[in-house]
Amino acid sequence: MAVTMHDVAQRAGVSIKTVSNVVNGYPYIRAETRQRVESAIDDLGYRVNMSARNLRTRRTGLITLAVPELSLPYFAELADAVISAADDAGWTVLIEQTSASRERETEVLSGRRRHLTDGLIFSPLALGPDDLGLFTVEYPLVILGERVFGAPADHVTMNNVAAAKAATLHLASLGRRRIALIGAHAGEQVGSAALRTTGYLEGLAEAGLPHDPALIGEAGLWHRSTGAEAMSRMLDDGVEVDAVFALNDALALGALHALHAHRIDVPREVALIGFDDVDDAKYSVPALSSVDPGRDQIARTAVDLMVERIGAAGDDQAPFRRVVPDSRIIGRESTGDVAPGERERVVAVQEGGTEVVASAWPPARDRQNVT
Amino acid sequence: MAVTMHDVAQRAGVSIKTVSNVVNGYPYIRAETRQRVESAIDDLGYRVNMSARNLRTRRTGLITLAVPELSLPYFAELADAVISAADDAGWTVLIEQTSASRERETEVLSGRRRHLTDGLIFSPLALGPDDLGLFTVEYPLVILGERVFGAPADHVTMNNVAAAKAATLHLASLGRRRIALIGAHAGEQVGSAALRTTGYLEGLAEAGLPHDPALIGEAGLWHRSTGAEAMSRMLDDGVEVDAVFALNDALALGALHALHAHRIDVPREVALIGFDDVDDAKYSVPALSSVDPGRDQIARTAVDLMVERIGAAGDDQAPFRRVVPDSRIIGRESTGDVAPGERERVVAVQEGGTEVVASAWPPARDRQNVT
DNA sequence: CGGATAGTGTGCAACGTTGTAGAGCCCGAC
């Protein structure tokens, strides 16, 4: 049925192997031969059979990106960025949705589909440090996020504590004294919630503000709805608030909704800042200030690390790296940072960096518990 | 290196083919043999090599979903739904981003990657009816959207005209008389913009309202920014408006932003409705009314059609079908449809259906030009 | 002028799986 190299070879009057050589850019081929083969390919509409090539080369040219859900804008934008970065490097991305369930996250690491691709870029949301063992795999793995530190794998993460602290200090610098936090996970000692909460507390301390537990709003899932509920709860309880730091933008947009419902003016009465800097942030009413954790850089770095790892398959124990992109506090209307006509303003920058991790260690900083 | 069937066979003391049979659920195997093979598989941690299987069976178990961009929430949610539906049916989805460029859309139809997957679910945004020839392909193809009618392929589309008309009539039923439209594509006779504009005009006509060209706001790309710009332009021009129908939710959210910037109250002064019913709509301020075009049903149907086509490969010319899911007008705060405490209300339903397309025809209705 | 080297092309044997065909065996029916 389909056209194979054999057909092309026949038509061009060369061997199959020569066709293969042409297709793969082998240099030692006479221009005229190459020409003949290429014409034959065009005439016949030949395409290489990827399955056969993959079988022979033990490579698929695919990498898996495992995220909780594409309908969460942060992950949709991350996926977009990863796909584009992979594309530029000549790779194809296969997306796996885990719904943040332990079962599906475990399956991603070792399940049936694992073998379809050459490597895995994984943003876990259910698995945590107790599951470190699961992350010891013998294929190229790049971990995203802040739930798992110290696995024997490359890791791209965020400047969580520093950025959250900067966001909190920024609210304080606006003269706000009652800074609420939305999205806390009580008792959790790991993950974005814990790290950003740490940064929040450090920020309060540095600004000389007291820590009032009434200002901590829980929200298990970081959706708009839960953000709205947490904010409403706090307002209904009569907690006095003049600023809100939401641990991600979805929560922030939900909180904004609740503030509006309570007829509270943002930013005059309450200043609001989110985290992630998703596209939505720019267009909410008012436009949302946020922390840009360096998403594009995260995506590009993850792909680079992955491609490098795949290329070095065999040189077993190249040292693992942890990369943290620069993050920035983006001021918009919801913190009153922008002058009329201005879209946004970079209020602060937290520098990242690359760290070589000799083996499985916790990083100095991000492992701090929330106390 | 990797464990193969051969290793498993050896350990279990059976032939390779028996291992294959066990793995593939062939029924005529003694329980004890099966048991032995399964233990061997577990002991050795064997996984089938997909490349080899794919080569042999001429199937990859993958389908491509080609969309413009994942960072557009509508497509992110569509991708989520398609991936989930495919998952349930045992298939894996590979996402291709076209950036709505002609070049990339053409490449999706016939490019290098084409051969990685068994079929293509394609939502074109750049190619149109003039490119019908490109859509004549000999692999399973399901087309999404409203730019290409009459291609020899299954097609899942929306109730565009009917739904847009219903949305317009709904605004009219609220007593609005100056209903603006945001997102028009001047001169275009095909695609969502044209169809929804047709519905808008039909709605105006049925409500007995005059058609005022000043109320038509152009927006080439349907992003929040362009929606905001189109709305601002109209307001700055002093056009009198008491309702807005935005051709998608991104435009609507942008328009909402502009209305707010002009200190216009929604819905009291201007009622607003969007199209797509993306997740955002529920959480904007005020919550956005929208047209739900039946996204989940679209995704499920697309996957069903695809799987069926792939299964029937060979029976060449099974008739092509066009499927239109039911759509619904969802009333929320931005049209003042919800009572206090109520989240949303289904205001109207437009019934869809399935149509068998014997060959390449235009549908009776959706091909109407915008006049 | 001999031997090394660069350039150009080919044949063979995998890669790991499954489709096809069929070999035994046991059982019940005639």
Add this chain to the structure above:
DNA sequence: GTCGGGCTCTACAACGTTGCACACTATCCG
């Protein structure tokens, strides 16, 4: 007792490609 058929398992030959080794020519160097 033999024949048909269901059950259980196996051998063999692909699927379409690329790695490896090698053959042959032309050129270059000393």
